[in-house]
Amino acid sequence: MTEINLEQKEVLKAVFFILLAFISMFLVLVLFFYFSRKKIVQIEVEKKNIEIDNQKKILQNTIETQEEERKRIAQDLHDDISSKLNIVSLNTHLLRTPNLKDEELHDITQNIIELTKKALDNSRRIAHDLLPPVLEKFGLHAGIEELVFECNSSKSVAVEYLNSAKKESLESLSAGTQLHIFRILQELINNSLKHGKAKKITISLENFSNQIKLLYHDDGLGFNSNDTNVKSGIGMSNIASRVTIINGLSDIFTKPNEGFQFQLIFAYE
Amino acid sequence: MLNSNYLFLTSAFLCLLYFIGFFKNGKTYKIFTIYIVGVLLIDYVGSNLYRWFKIYNVFISHFFDLFQFVLLSFFYSTLLNTKNQLKILYVTFIVLLSFLSIRYLVNPNLFFEFSLLESYLTTMPIIIYATMHLYNNLGKKAPFYYANLGLLFYLFSSTFLFLLYELVALLNAKEYYLIIVNINIVLQYIKFGFFFYQLKIIYFNSNDRN
Numbered sequence: 001m002t003e004i005n006l007e008q009k010e011v012l013k014a015v016f017f018i019l020l021a022f023i024s025m026f027l028v029l030v031l032f033f034y035f036s037r038k039k040i041v042q043i044e045v046e047k048k049n050i051e052i053d054n055q056k057k058i059l060q061n062t063i064e065t066q067e068e069e070r071k072r073i074a075q076d077l078h079d080d081i082s083s084k085l086n087i088v089s090l091n092t093h094l095l096r097t098p099n100l101k102d103e104e105l106h107d108i109t110q111n112i113i114e115l116t117k118k119a120l121d122n123s124r125r126i127a128h129d130l131l132p133p134v135l136e137k138f139g140l141h142a143g144i145e146e147l148v149f150e151c152n153s154s155k156s157v158a159v160e161y162l163n164s165a166k167k168e169s170l171e172s173l174s175a176g177t178q179l180h181i182f183r184i185l186q187e188l189i190n191n192s193l194k195h196g197k198a199k200k201i202t203i204s205l206e207n208f209s210n211q212i213k214l215l216y217h218d219d220g221l222g223f224n225s226n227d228t229n230v231k232s233g234i235g236m237s238n239i240a241s242r243v244t245i246i247n248g249l250s251d252i253f254t255k256p257n258e259g260f261q262f263q264l265i266f267a268y269e
Numbered sequence: 270m271l272n273s274n275y276l277f278l279t280s281a282f283l284c285l286l287y288f289i290g291f292f293k294n295g296k297t298y299k300i301f302t303i304y305i306v307g308v309l310l311i312d313y314v315g316s317n318l319y320r321w322f323k324i325y326n327v328f329i330s331h332f333f334d335l336f337q338f339v340l341l342s343f344f345y346s347t348l349l350n351t352k353n354q355l356k357i358l359y360v361t362f363i364v365l366l367s368f369l370s371i372r373y374l375v376n377p378n379l380f381f382e383f384s385l386l387e388s389y390l391t392t393m394p395i396i397i398y399a400t401m402h403l404y405n406n407l408g409k410k411a412p413f414y415y416a417n418l419g420l421l422f423y424l425f426s427s428t429f430l431f432l433l434y435e436l437v438a439l440l441n442a443k444e445y446y447l448i449i450v451n452i453n454i455v456l457q458y459i460k461f462g463f464f465f466y467q468l469k470i471i472y473f474n475s476n477d478r479n
């Protein structure tokens with residue numbers, strides 16, 4: 001009798017433990033799902049915050065570059081145009097002086113003519129710097145050619161430009177996209193000269209399925225591409241913003257002393 | 270009945286593969302390797318104990334539970350990373366070991382009986398740590414992710430299996446006996462599958478890094 005009881009007790013014990021194990025594992029599962037859901041929501045929120053931060057940064061950069069541009073334009077206007085026009089204005093006042101000799105009159109008008117011509121030239125140059133007319137009139141290819149020509153005539157660097165992209169593909173790009181790409185190239189060249197001390201730069205455009213691939217390469221100093229400080233430079237993040245705006249995909253390959261390479265792929269109509 | 274010799278061979282092969290990278294890898298890997306080698310040895314000795322010495326493997330089952338608890342506690346102590354979780358782990362470790370040692374000191378005869386309580390108490394915390402590790406790494410690549418899954422899966426299912434085995438033994442239901450043993454072998458193969466995959470990941474990633 002006692003033996004049976006003992007056995008029954010053992011069975012009961014085993015059942016009890018099975019139940020206990022069941023309940024505790026169920027609990028673990030429930031808790032896991034409960035906390036996981038919370039955490040997943042939190043991760044989503046963090047992701048969104050990072051996105052917002054990024055957008056803020058881009059906005060900030062845009063404003064900063066805008067301010068810098070304004071400063072530069074203001075300086076150009078002040079140095080190259082206002083100062084000249086000032087002297088022109090002085091000279092015209094001189095014309096009012098009574099009893100001027102013919103010779104003096106001639107000198108003054110000559111001065112005015114020369115200064116206005118200079119002011120005109122300068123204003124054209126400033127306008128040109130702001131938006132190269134070639135780009136607007138003849139498109140990206142011509143714009144890049146002019147840019148390359150200007151760089152090559154400075155003699156400090158040799159720029160090679162190869163364009164194997166179909167003409168229609170380039171022409172189908174909107175004026176905005178063309179300008180973005182042009183600005184990206186300007187910044188890249190600036191960086192290659194300023195930071196990379198590059199001697200040779202290659203730029204190439206080619207078709208890539210139904211997209212266009214821009215390859216940019218310099219033989220300069222390069223930098224450590226893992227360094228986040230570098231990537232957050234205004235120039236580089238401007239490039240990144242422009243790439244986002246034209247819906248492109250870009251990649252940078254660079255290592256210290258192994259040059260700098262930039263690749264951009266974007267779609268055309 | 271499935272042949273458990275192949276299981277031992279698989280396990281030994283796995284241990285060998287893990288052992289090859291023993292000195293190159295970090296603490297977690299070392300502890301894990303010691304764990305699987307230990308489990309292999311204990312299992313092997315346990316299953317042959319009767320044939321060799323006519324002893325039932327009751328004693329070895331205690332040893333297995335404690336060994337597993339200690340090693341896997343170490344294992345998860347290197348993986349868990351929040352203060353609270355580690356605190357839980359250390360406190361559980363000390364309290365549980367003290368409790369069990371006191372229990373056996375007070376009544377040494379218990380050491381020669383199966384103990385459901387002991388195997389429940391030693392596996393449940395490990396299941397919780399494994400779940401914590403899973404939770405900590407939601408949405409990212411966890412270190413030892415697949416090893417963790419394998420452990421979680423095996424501990425989860427084998428706990429029930431062990432309890433069922435006890436019940437079946439008590440009820441003398443011999444026809445279920447074999448089924449349970451076979452299921453256990455299958456479960457172990459699945460576990461080893463996870464461990465093999467984990468090893469592949471570790472090697473692949475370390476090549477990636479170089």
Ligand SMILES: Nc1ncnc2c1ncn2[C@@H]1O[C@H](COP(=O)(O)OP(=O)(O)O)[C@@H](O)[C@H]1O
Pocket residue numbers: 191192195196197218220221222223230231232233234235236237260
């Ligand atoms: N072609 C390059 N060669 C070497 N370093 C470069 C090159 N382009 C960019 N860099 C590095 O990246 C940094 C960030 O560039 P950028 O964002 O254009 O800022 P900025 O030109 O105003 O310094 C530079 O300071 C430079 O260290």
Ligand SMILES: [Mg+2]
Pocket residue numbers: 187190191235236
């Ligand atoms: Mg720059």
